[in-house]
Amino acid sequence: MTEHLATTPFGRRPMTLGMISSQLAAKKEKSETVIVHKWHVFQHIKEARQVLGATDRALAILHALLSFHPETALQGDSELIVWPSNEQLMARANGMPPTTLRRHLAILVDCGLIIRRDSPNGKRFARKGRGGEIEQAYGFDLAPIVARAEEYKSLAEAVQAEKKAFRVAKERLTILRRDIVKMVEAGIDEGVPADWRRFQQTYQDIAVRIPRTAPRQILESIGGEMEKLWRDIRELLESFTKTQNMDANESHSGRHIQNSNPDSHSESEEGPPKKIEAGGKVAATDNLRSLPKRELPLGIVLDACPEMRWLMKDGEIRHWRDFLAAAELARPMLGISPSAWCEAREVLGEQQAAITLAAIYQKSDQISSAGGYLRSLTERAKDGKFSVWPMVMALLRAKLDASKPPATQSGRDSAEPQKTAQGGGLQPSDQLRTPLSRWQK
Incomplete structure (x- = not known):
């Protein structure tokens, strides 16, 4: 098989620096013996798709392209070009329309997940020698899957860590909100002397700023304000509890609840x-x-x-x-x-x-x-x-x-x-x- 491969796209599609960067990364890995599991790498790409800029349909096409390669383990120095027709790709991509297929193929190229290896006439095919070995192939090069496998893995781990941090921030904010509401109710019910209306208003002022969808940074910032309010209320209740014994609690309750005796006259x-x-x-x-x-x-x-x-x-x-x-x-x-x-x-x-x-x-x-x-x-x-x-x-x-x-005489009542x-x-x-x-x- 000849060493020269087409590096520019066919037709009106322009050449970009991103394409050159992807080709350089793939060429670098060609000289190294690197073996990756194609479906493991694909899973990492799925997890990091938002960072990479890939769409769900683009990943469906990438899955179809990987299925056309007969090997599960992809090696850096092996032939990684596949040449399915648009009809074959549409069939394996669950009947995707031709225009949608072309649009999301371009997205895969722009993201650097695949490289176009176009023939002079833009057709995809492979030329074989007398012995049946492939001498020249035109189609889509999967070399970036091998070349950037570690990068995709790192991106996937970073995305998972961010999701975990977001989940922790959201759970923390939910627990703080629940604790504050219940502690304020307990303070009011138990007659703890404090400006509970101010605490309620402060809580409402913070809670109203929570958007329906918010990034982790905003949730953590609001969570910090909630935690400060939570700490103030908690310290107030703990201080009151430490300074009251059972008799003092009963006396306090009697002073604040009028007519608590069922037999008293009101x-x-x-x-x-x-x-x-x-x-x-x-x-x-x-x-x-x-x-x-x-x-x-x-x-x-x-x-x-x-x-x-x-x-x-x-x-x-x-x-x-x-x-x-x-x-x-x-x-x-x-x-x-x-x-x-x-x-x-x-x-x-x-x-x-x-x-x-x-x-x-x-x-x-x-x-x-x-x-x-x-x-x-x-x-x-x-x-x-x-x-x-x-x-x-x-x-x-x-x-x-x-x-x-006012009555002047009692007899006039x-x-x-x-x-x-x-x-x-x-x-x-x-x-x-x-x-x-x-x-x-």
Whole structure:
């Protein structure tokens, strides 16, 4: 076989410096005895295809070209030219169209994965001697597969290392986000003194900058900010835990959760203030049993809890679904954890839990720990010792009492409702007269 081989492409295809570089690398390896497993090298090329600039279809064509070489082990000083026709290549490339085939063959050449060895007329063929040995072949030279085998292996290892680093950065960021959310919830639930709203806002400011698809460097940068926030919260919780013993924890919980004693008397829970006697528990239970069984009308609830209207964009709550949406907005403002809110909805029902939360929001300036208060009411509801009727009626009564002029004589107290009606003060609607008259007796 003659030593000279065509080095320029046939037809209008131009010659590039990249082609010359690939030919030089292949010529260098020709003088060395290098043996590689062609499918192992192909696997390395697949893993590093993005770095090399190869497409999936280009690799499908390269796989077909390698299949035309009869040997699995490719040697640097052996003949590595294959000359399949376009029809044969299309058949082995799963029926790829001719135009697509030519386009991705050019990509393989540009990436330096193969070298064109074009004949004078551009046809691919092999000329054999009398003994059947190949004297001259025109087609695609697979020499770069052998010449750059170590380079492809190094690129594949680098790509795998980058994928692993990306996966580790993503997992680290996910774990940090989960830890921060749960630690903030624990701090709120346990009543740890801290500016938890600031921590939540800082977390949101960092989390909102995470793009849907991000390179490893961005994930690591955001992960560093998350880790700093995580460390601040962790140190705060650990410091609080070390300085509290069991008795101190119970005392702390008692200071921050109002009315945590199921047997204690609360104006918002038991209705009008009344003297608690020895049989207070039985009286409270009988009082709850005597309450109306129907649901509270939305109008009465809004009269008792007008602050809920300000949470809506237009200041209007027309349906229960609007009221429930307002309750979802009020919950984080009160510092009530998702777990406490979920438990309240399970025990009280979604509508009753929303009414309870609205009452807490209405008198939030009187409650030191809204989350603890809600949990206390939820526990009482489990024992059948809590209803939203007394809570709402107490708010309505306080609203009416605030609108009355101060009484000059104690004997005129009974005449106050009539005087209020005549004096133009706050007038109870017809809808409220019946329940209010019952609670004023």
